[in-house]
Amino acid sequence: MIRVLLPYHLRALARVGGEVTLDVQGPPTLRSVLDALEARYPMLRGTIRDHLTQQRRPFLRLFACEQDLSHEPPDAPLPGAVASGAEPILIVGAIAGG
Amino acid sequence: MSKVRVLVGTRKGAFVLTSDGKRERWDVSGPHFAGWEVYHVKGSPLDPNRLYASQTSGWFGQVIQRSDDGGKTWMQPGTPPGEPVTTPDGMPKGESNKFLYDTSAETGKPLGTHQFYDGTQHPWEFKRVWHLEPSLTDPETVYAGVEDAALFRSTDAGKTWQELSGLRGHSSGPRWQPGAGGMGLHTILLDRSEPRRIYVAISAAGAFRSDDAGQTWRPINRGLRSQYIPDPNAEVGHCVHRIAMHPSRPDVLFMQKHWDVMRSDNAGESWHEVSGNLPTDFGFVIDVHAHEPETIYVVPIKSDSEHFPPDGKLRVYRSRTGGNEWEALTKGLPQRDCYVNVLREAMAVDSLDQCGVYFGTTGGQVYASADAGDNWAPIVRDLPAVLSVEVQTLP
Numbered sequence: 001m002i003r004v005l006l007p008y009h010l011r012a013l014a015r016v017g018g019e020v021t022l023d024v025q026g027p028p029t030l031r032s033v034l035d036a037l038e039a040r041y042p043m044l045r046g047t048i049r050d051h052l053t054q055q056r057r058p059f060l061r062l063f064a065c066e067q068d069l070s071h072e073p074p075d076a077p078l079p080g081a082v083a084s085g086a087e088p089i090l091i092v093g094a095i096a097g098g
Numbered sequence: 099m100s101k102v103r104v105l106v107g108t109r110k111g112a113f114v115l116t117s118d119g120k121r122e123r124w125d126v127s128g129p130h131f132a133g134w135e136v137y138h139v140k141g142s143p144l145d146p147n148r149l150y151a152s153q154t155s156g157w158f159g160q161v162i163q164r165s166d167d168g169g170k171t172w173m174q175p176g177t178p179p180g181e182p183v184t185t186p187d188g189m190p191k192g193e194s195n196k197f198l199y200d201t202s203a204e205t206g207k208p209l210g211t212h213q214f215y216d217g218t219q220h221p222w223e224f225k226r227v228w229h230l231e232p233s234l235t236d237p238e239t240v241y242a243g244v245e246d247a248a249l250f251r252s253t254d255a256g257k258t259w260q261e262l263s264g265l266r267g268h269s270s271g272p273r274w275q276p277g278a279g280g281m282g283l284h285t286i287l288l289d290r291s292e293p294r295r296i297y298v299a300i301s302a303a304g305a306f307r308s309d310d311a312g313q314t315w316r317p318i319n320r321g322l323r324s325q326y327i328p329d330p331n332a333e334v335g336h337c338v339h340r341i342a343m344h345p346s347r348p349d350v351l352f353m354q355k356h357w358d359v360m361r362s363d364n365a366g367e368s369w370h371e372v373s374g375n376l377p378t379d380f381g382f383v384i385d386v387h388a389h390e391p392e393t394i395y396v397v398p399i400k401s402d403s404e405h406f407p408p409d410g411k412l413r414v415y416r417s418r419t420g421g422n423e424w425e426a427l428t429k430g431l432p433q434r435d436c437y438v439n440v441l442r443e444a445m446a447v448d449s450l451d452q453c454g455v456y457f458g459t460t461g462g463q464v465y466a467s468a469d470a471g472d473n474w475a476p477i478v479r480d481l482p483a484v485l486s487v488e489v490q491t492l493p
Contacts, residue, residue, distance in 0.1 A: 009133055009158055038192070043174050045192035047158040052198055059157040093157045 003088035107136035110482035152227035200261040207267025231286035243283030262312035277301035302337035318366030344391035372421020383445035430474035443486035458484025
């Protein structure tokens with residue numbers, strides 16, 4: 001079980017109140033977690049990754065276990081604490097005014 | 099008794115303002131999509147309870163919302179063709195948010211580049227939907243003008259979108275450039291008398307017309323003169339801010355350009371200036387009285403970088419002669435210390451017997467006049483900065 005904490009606006013779009021839990025087949029990676037997230041909540045397609053290029057949107061960052069995973073390869077294995085469900089992945093909007 | 103519904107897009111959500119035909123007492127609902135920029139909300143002329151909204155964010159991208167009950171409830175309409183509209187969990191699907199430039203060999207055009215702020219070439223990148231224009235003939239069809247400039251169409255009520263790539267692929271594309279707000283396609287005008295005719299305007303490329311339902315396009319900028327481009331009379335590169343048309347005379351177009359108020363009497367084949375006695379010919383909005391095709395409205399704004407009303411006085415200017423001769427309309431509008439802007443999508447008219455005129459400001463006020471501009475009063479004073487105003491006249 002993978003735990004994901006979405007920023008406020010994406011929780012509102014996905015109509016979830018708190019943390020999201022996902023089942024991911026095999027060793028979890030950023031790609032497989034985001035694929036599972038978008039499959040479960042299709043309205044989030046395009047809001048975290050570009051529809052076409054699958055690139056992370058520039059004002060979003062991905063953290064877990066006090067590490068910045070934003071620039072990790074999408075198919076790199078996630079930390080064991082994420083894979084075991086002990087720690088969540090945090091999807092965080094940049095603090096950039098507005 | 100007739101009703102009026104004013105659809106307001108702001109920097110932090112959408113609001114729906116409703117009143118009876120007297121237009122004195124207003125109910126305010128919202129914010130819808132709180133915290134998101136809502137560039138535009140517009141209703142179908144065929145099914146007034148069907149509304150489309152462009153919800154957008156620099157963080158999270160583009161979301162299209164649709165209401166089928168006049169704005170009481172909203173949904174994201176998209177889903178892949180042939181699939182159920184919701185997931186097994188009851189969630190709506192995300193196809194309505196997908197705006198992909200059509201680069202296919204069959205119907206598309208290569209992605210290409212346009213001119214960037216620094217004069218270099220820059221690839222087209224989708225950013226947001228600026229304008230939604232529901233069809234005049236089919237309630238399931240709606241057009242979307244986007245940044246970077248392109249025209250999309252949905253024929254399934256916003257579920258899926260296809261680019262009409264002939265516009266973006268026009269040979270002049272490499273000479274288009276972004277205005278200060280981006281390279282947005284912000285004006286879409288449909289012609290009741292010529293169903294295959296579409297006008298669009300792009301900042302800063304200019305105006306374009308299609309006579310074959312959006313397949314092919316040509317620039318219609320003859321007569322425009324812009325000192326901020328190397329050739330002031332160039333075919334493209336003009337920063338058109340808004341074009342308006344009266345439905346009864348679709349060949350007559352009125353334009354507020356970056357500077358100059360312009361008029362065309364031949365469907366855009368040529369333009370001539372009608373700024374006349376305006377205190378400044380810069381501004382963003384322009385609109386036409388619902389029943390008097392020669393009565394037009396603008397809000398002069400001080401340029402180039404100040405972008406507030408001259409002398410701190412918020413004045414709508416009305417011409418009853420199709421331009422050139424303008425009168426200031428000030429009753430009920432602040433005449434001192436007013437430094438708001440009125441953005442390009444933020445003026446609209448209703449079609450009651452006494453034409454109502456509405457505009458919104460970056461200070462969060464939405465002003466209404468129930469007598470064609472003679473007297474004004476704020477409907478609301480303290481919304482987030484207003485990006486767009488549309489009006490529906492309901493039976």
